Amino acid sequence: MSIPVVDFSAYGLNEKAATDEQLRALSKELKKALTEVGFVFLKNTGIAEEEVRPADAIKAARRFLKVLQAEYACFIFWVCGVTADENGTTLRSLYYPPVNSEKAKEGQLRCGEHSDYGTITLLFQNSDGLQVRRRSGEFICAPTIPGAVLINVADLMQRWTSDQFVSVLHRVLLPPVGDCSTRQSLAFFVQPDDEALITCCDGSNKYPPVSAGAYLIERFNDSYGRN
Template sequence: MALGLNLEAEVFLSAHKHIGSDGNGTTLRTLYYPPVNSTCVKENQLRCGEHSDYGSITLVFQSSEGGLQVLNRAGEFISAPSIPGTVLINIADLMQRWTSDIYVSAVHRVLLPPAGDSSTRQSLAFFVQPDDEAMISCCDGSDKYPPVKSVDYLLSRFKESYGKN
């Protein structure tokens, strides 16, 4: 990603040295969506509301059921189908700040299966977060976003979402 911006690879790598330790908030989650009573399903009903992720990137390993949609630049949600043997990479909010909006965070949601289909959905999401103490500033040298410590940004987003520290 850094090379695509004509930056040294270390720009992003150096801020992710402590993944797997207490100094980094990266998490792996299994996202299980149970079956639903298909008689209660309305067209385009959501399993998970629209949102963006907080960190640098999210690696999504999807099962074949589908349902994931991403907001495109025209403001329309489009399907992000599961392709066997691949990993979906979502840009997250902190990476958008870091790159001064060159890489744009992926707003996404998950739809319920259509009426008559009561299938479950399972995916794994690896939410990659820079090291807690990493200072994130615009890598193009601009002041589009003020510098922020990674952990402070993450905690402020949790507070916005959940109303707690």
């Protein structure tokens, strides 16, 4: 299964609103992508490909989450967040320097297999190399689609939806032999406000309640060996 591509023009940044019917249709498409694959391409978001501004990334993330409210009402309190002082949301520039792939060791990667910690990640990329793991365990290549934003579910979102949305492993390959080019991308890691209490959307006790800030710190400590 390839990564789905969803046309977001009905609720892109250039549109003031979308009809209930449009929101429901978009929500169903996104739910299918996030439960089956964990990644989705959004095209026609209204974000200028040549200049990704933090304000536009925030608006796009809010609109994406508002669409999901049609299926998951528990997200409604969060749409106005993201910009609070006590919030772990981060826009990060990911630069991969040139490599001599002819001297690379077998199985060596530019970025090893990992999942993201937060809720969703918006990725703006202009070159190939990213791979996403399917539920079968096989890795598939994420193509570069001009003007499209690649969005993936992160670990806290999977927990929030009681594993309905899937946070999958992904990695970045070295360039092909003979290609020593660099790779540049922008990742917008979206977090709820630190004090937001995350409980399972379906009302179950599959995961105990946790504050978004405490969860993020716990994941950092696990990753970097801090006590």
